Amino acid sequence: MTEPTICPRTHDYMPGCVQALATVHAADRYPVNWPADPAGWLTPSGMLGAWVAVEGSAVLGHLVLARPGETLADAAGLPSERLVSVARFFVSVAARRHGVATRLLDKAIDIAAADGLRPVLQVEAGATAAIRLYERAGWRYVGTSADDWMTADGRVAQMRSYVAPSLPRTTEPDDAVMR
Numbered sequence: 783m784t785e786p787t788i789c790p791r792t793h794d795y796m797p798g799c800v801q802a803l804a805t806v807h808a809a810d811r812y813p814v815n816w817p818a819d820p821a822g823w824l825t826p827s828g829m830l831g832a833w834v835a836v837e838g839s840a841v842l843g844h845l846v847l848a849r850p851g852e853t854l855a856d857a858a859g860l861p862s863e864r865l866v867s868v869a870r871f872f873v874s875v876a877a878r879r880h881g882v883a884t885r886l887l888d889k890a891i892d893i894a895a896a897d898g899l900r901p902v903l904q905v906e907a908g909a910t911a912a913i914r915l916y917e918r919a920g921w922r923y924v925g926t927s928a929d930d931w932m933t934a935d936g937r938v939a940q941m942r943s944y945v946a947p948s949l950p951r952t953t954e955p956d957d958a959v960m961r
Protein backbone atom coordinates (compact mmCIF):
# COMPACT_ATOMS: atom_id res chain seq x y z
CA MET A 783 0.00 0.00 0.00
CA THR A 784 1.34 3.46 -0.87
CA GLU A 785 1.14 6.17 1.76
CA PRO A 786 -2.43 7.53 1.92
CA THR A 787 -3.21 11.22 1.62
CA ILE A 788 -5.09 12.82 4.51
CA CYS A 789 -7.39 15.59 3.31
CA PRO A 790 -10.62 17.36 4.24
CA ARG A 791 -13.72 15.35 3.40
CA THR A 792 -15.48 16.89 0.41
CA HIS A 793 -18.92 15.93 -0.88
CA ASP A 794 -17.33 13.78 -3.60
CA TYR A 795 -15.80 11.48 -0.96
CA MET A 796 -19.09 10.74 0.80
CA PRO A 797 -20.05 7.63 -1.23
CA GLY A 798 -16.57 6.18 -0.55
CA CYS A 799 -16.93 7.01 3.15
CA VAL A 800 -20.26 5.17 3.32
CA GLN A 801 -18.75 2.21 1.44
CA ALA A 802 -15.82 2.04 3.87
CA LEU A 803 -18.18 2.37 6.84
CA ALA A 804 -20.21 -0.58 5.54
CA THR A 805 -17.11 -2.82 5.76
CA VAL A 806 -16.50 -1.61 9.31
CA HIS A 807 -20.09 -2.19 10.38
CA ALA A 808 -20.02 -5.72 8.93
CA ALA A 809 -16.73 -6.60 10.64
CA ASP A 810 -16.97 -4.74 13.95
CA ARG A 811 -20.58 -3.62 14.43
CA TYR A 812 -19.31 -0.03 14.39
CA PRO A 813 -21.78 1.54 14.52
CA VAL A 814 -23.79 -1.13 16.35
CA ASN A 815 -26.84 -0.54 14.14
CA TRP A 816 -26.51 0.48 10.49
CA PRO A 817 -27.89 4.03 10.31
CA ALA A 818 -30.90 4.83 8.11
CA ASP A 819 -28.93 7.84 6.84
CA PRO A 820 -25.22 6.87 6.86
CA ALA A 821 -24.06 10.19 5.39
CA GLY A 822 -26.01 11.96 8.15
CA TRP A 823 -24.43 9.69 10.78
CA LEU A 824 -21.02 10.69 9.40
CA THR A 825 -21.98 14.33 9.92
CA PRO A 826 -22.94 14.56 13.62
CA SER A 827 -24.24 17.72 15.24
CA GLY A 828 -21.43 19.83 16.63
CA MET A 829 -19.11 18.70 13.85
CA LEU A 830 -16.25 21.12 13.23
CA GLY A 831 -14.66 19.27 10.32
CA ALA A 832 -14.17 15.84 8.77
CA TRP A 833 -11.04 14.30 7.24
CA VAL A 834 -10.44 11.25 5.10
CA ALA A 835 -7.45 9.06 4.31
CA VAL A 836 -7.51 8.34 0.60
CA GLU A 837 -5.52 6.38 -1.93
CA GLY A 838 -6.50 7.56 -5.39
CA SER A 839 -10.27 7.80 -5.26
CA ALA A 840 -10.65 5.10 -2.60
CA VAL A 841 -11.52 6.16 0.95
CA LEU A 842 -9.46 4.15 3.44
CA GLY A 843 -10.30 5.95 6.65
CA HIS A 844 -12.42 8.70 8.18
CA LEU A 845 -12.45 10.95 11.24
CA VAL A 846 -14.59 13.83 12.51
CA LEU A 847 -13.61 16.56 14.94
CA ALA A 848 -16.54 17.85 16.97
CA ARG A 849 -17.38 19.89 20.05
CA PRO A 850 -16.98 17.63 23.09
CA GLY A 851 -19.81 16.90 25.52
CA GLU A 852 -19.51 17.78 29.20
CA THR A 853 -18.83 14.15 30.21
CA LEU A 854 -15.64 14.12 28.17
CA ALA A 855 -14.57 17.56 29.38
CA ASP A 856 -15.19 16.52 33.00
CA ALA A 857 -13.19 13.32 32.51
CA ALA A 858 -10.34 15.26 30.92
CA GLY A 859 -10.47 17.83 33.72
CA LEU A 860 -10.22 20.64 31.18
CA PRO A 861 -12.71 23.29 30.03
CA SER A 862 -14.68 22.11 26.97
CA GLU A 863 -13.65 25.27 25.07
CA ARG A 864 -10.08 23.97 25.07
CA LEU A 865 -11.01 20.54 23.75
CA VAL A 866 -12.20 18.95 20.55
CA SER A 867 -13.50 15.41 20.30
CA VAL A 868 -12.58 12.74 17.79
CA ALA A 869 -15.63 10.88 16.46
CA ARG A 870 -16.83 8.74 13.54
CA PHE A 871 -13.31 7.31 13.38
CA PHE A 872 -12.65 4.13 11.40
CA VAL A 873 -10.47 2.47 8.79
CA SER A 874 -11.93 0.19 6.09
CA VAL A 875 -11.25 -3.47 6.75
CA ALA A 876 -8.98 -3.95 3.71
CA ALA A 877 -6.71 -1.04 4.67
CA ARG A 878 -5.95 -2.02 8.28
CA ARG A 879 -2.60 -2.44 10.00
CA HIS A 880 -0.85 -0.10 7.56
CA GLY A 881 -0.80 2.93 9.86
CA VAL A 882 -3.83 4.66 8.30
CA ALA A 883 -5.54 5.27 11.65
CA THR A 884 -2.28 6.48 13.17
CA ARG A 885 -1.86 9.04 10.38
CA LEU A 886 -5.45 10.25 10.74
CA LEU A 887 -5.05 10.66 14.51
CA ASP A 888 -1.76 12.53 14.13
CA LYS A 889 -3.39 14.85 11.63
CA ALA A 890 -6.29 15.47 14.02
CA ILE A 891 -3.87 16.36 16.81
CA ASP A 892 -2.02 18.68 14.49
CA ILE A 893 -5.13 20.44 13.21
CA ALA A 894 -6.48 20.86 16.74
CA ALA A 895 -3.13 22.23 17.91
CA ALA A 896 -3.31 24.87 15.18
CA ASP A 897 -6.36 26.23 17.03
CA GLY A 898 -4.86 25.70 20.49
CA LEU A 899 -7.16 22.72 21.17
CA ARG A 900 -6.51 19.27 22.65
CA PRO A 901 -8.30 16.23 21.17
CA VAL A 902 -10.22 13.90 23.46
CA LEU A 903 -12.27 10.83 22.65
CA GLN A 904 -14.41 8.07 24.03
CA VAL A 905 -14.14 4.44 23.02
CA GLU A 906 -16.34 1.53 24.07
CA ALA A 907 -14.45 -0.91 26.29
CA GLY A 908 -14.97 -3.78 23.83
CA ALA A 909 -13.19 -1.97 20.96
CA THR A 910 -9.86 -3.59 21.78
CA ALA A 911 -8.09 -2.68 18.51
CA ALA A 912 -8.91 0.99 18.96
CA ILE A 913 -7.89 0.92 22.65
CA ARG A 914 -4.55 -0.68 21.74
CA LEU A 915 -4.05 1.98 19.05
CA TYR A 916 -4.75 4.91 21.41
CA GLU A 917 -2.66 3.58 24.27
CA ARG A 918 0.26 2.72 22.02
CA ALA A 919 0.10 6.21 20.51
CA GLY A 920 0.32 7.78 23.98
CA TRP A 921 -3.28 8.85 24.53
CA ARG A 922 -3.93 9.22 28.29
CA TYR A 923 -6.76 7.20 29.84
CA VAL A 924 -8.84 9.44 32.12
CA GLY A 925 -11.77 7.27 33.19
CA THR A 926 -14.75 5.10 32.27
CA SER A 927 -18.46 5.90 32.38
CA ALA A 928 -21.56 3.95 31.37
CA ASP A 929 -23.53 5.21 28.36
CA ASP A 930 -27.20 4.73 27.43
CA TRP A 931 -26.81 2.18 24.62
CA MET A 932 -26.23 -1.56 24.39
CA THR A 933 -23.26 -3.15 22.65
CA ALA A 934 -23.72 -5.86 19.98
CA ASP A 935 -22.94 -8.51 22.64
CA GLY A 936 -25.65 -7.20 24.95
CA ARG A 937 -23.66 -5.15 27.50
CA VAL A 938 -24.38 -1.62 28.68
CA ALA A 939 -21.76 0.44 26.82
CA GLN A 940 -18.76 1.37 28.98
CA MET A 941 -17.05 4.40 27.50
CA ARG A 942 -13.34 4.84 28.17
CA SER A 943 -12.19 8.46 27.85
CA TYR A 944 -8.77 9.51 26.53
CA VAL A 945 -6.81 12.74 26.08
CA ALA A 946 -4.40 13.11 23.16
CA PRO A 947 -0.67 13.51 23.59
CA SER A 948 0.76 16.75 22.25
CA LEU A 949 2.68 16.54 18.98
CA PRO A 950 4.99 18.97 17.26
CA ARG A 951 3.02 21.00 14.70
CA THR A 952 3.55 20.25 11.03
CA THR A 953 0.27 21.70 9.74
CA GLU A 954 0.28 24.98 7.83
CA PRO A 955 -1.92 27.74 9.29
CA ASP A 956 -4.28 27.34 6.28
CA ASP A 957 -5.21 23.91 7.63
CA ALA A 958 -6.72 25.43 10.75
CA VAL A 959 -10.27 25.09 9.49
CA MET A 960 -12.11 24.85 12.78
CA ARG A 961 -13.86 28.17 12.70
Ligand SMILES: CC(C)(COP(=O)(O)OP(=O)(O)OC[C@H]1O[C@@H](n2cnc3c(N)ncnc32)[C@H](O)[C@@H]1OP(=O)(O)O)[C@@H](O)C(=O)NCCC(=O)NCCS
Pocket residue numbers: 806810812871872873874877878879880881882883884885903904905906909910911912914915916918
Ligand atom coordinates in the same frame (compact mmCIF):
# COMPACT_ATOMS: atom_id res chain seq x y z
C1 LIG B 1 -9.16 0.86 15.38
C2 LIG B 1 -8.87 1.08 13.88
C3 LIG B 1 -9.29 2.52 13.51
C4 LIG B 1 -7.36 0.89 13.63
O1 LIG B 1 -7.06 1.19 12.28
P1 LIG B 1 -5.66 0.79 11.58
O2 LIG B 1 -5.46 1.69 10.42
O3 LIG B 1 -5.65 -0.68 11.34
O4 LIG B 1 -4.61 1.13 12.75
P2 LIG B 1 -3.00 1.31 12.57
O5 LIG B 1 -2.53 0.50 11.43
O6 LIG B 1 -2.70 2.76 12.57
O7 LIG B 1 -2.50 0.63 13.94
C5 LIG B 1 -1.52 1.20 14.77
C6 LIG B 1 -1.30 0.32 15.98
O8 LIG B 1 -2.55 0.17 16.72
C7 LIG B 1 -2.62 -1.18 17.26
N1 LIG B 1 -3.68 -1.94 16.61
C8 LIG B 1 -4.43 -1.57 15.54
N2 LIG B 1 -5.32 -2.56 15.22
C9 LIG B 1 -5.11 -3.55 16.12
C10 LIG B 1 -5.69 -4.83 16.31
N3 LIG B 1 -6.69 -5.29 15.51
N4 LIG B 1 -5.25 -5.59 17.33
C11 LIG B 1 -4.26 -5.16 18.14
N5 LIG B 1 -3.64 -3.96 18.00
C12 LIG B 1 -4.07 -3.16 17.00
C13 LIG B 1 -1.27 -1.82 16.95
O9 LIG B 1 -0.40 -1.48 18.00
C14 LIG B 1 -0.89 -1.10 15.65
O10 LIG B 1 0.48 -1.14 15.37
P3 LIG B 1 1.10 -2.41 14.57
O11 LIG B 1 0.23 -2.66 13.36
O12 LIG B 1 2.49 -1.94 14.23
O13 LIG B 1 1.06 -3.56 15.54
C15 LIG B 1 -9.66 0.05 13.01
O14 LIG B 1 -9.37 -1.25 13.48
C16 LIG B 1 -11.16 0.25 13.02
O15 LIG B 1 -11.69 0.99 12.18
N6 LIG B 1 -11.86 -0.41 13.97
C17 LIG B 1 -13.33 -0.36 14.01
C18 LIG B 1 -13.89 1.02 14.33
C19 LIG B 1 -13.43 1.54 15.67
O16 LIG B 1 -13.29 0.81 16.66
N7 LIG B 1 -13.20 2.86 15.70
C20 LIG B 1 -12.82 3.55 16.90
C21 LIG B 1 -14.03 4.12 17.55
S1 LIG B 1 -13.62 5.02 19.04
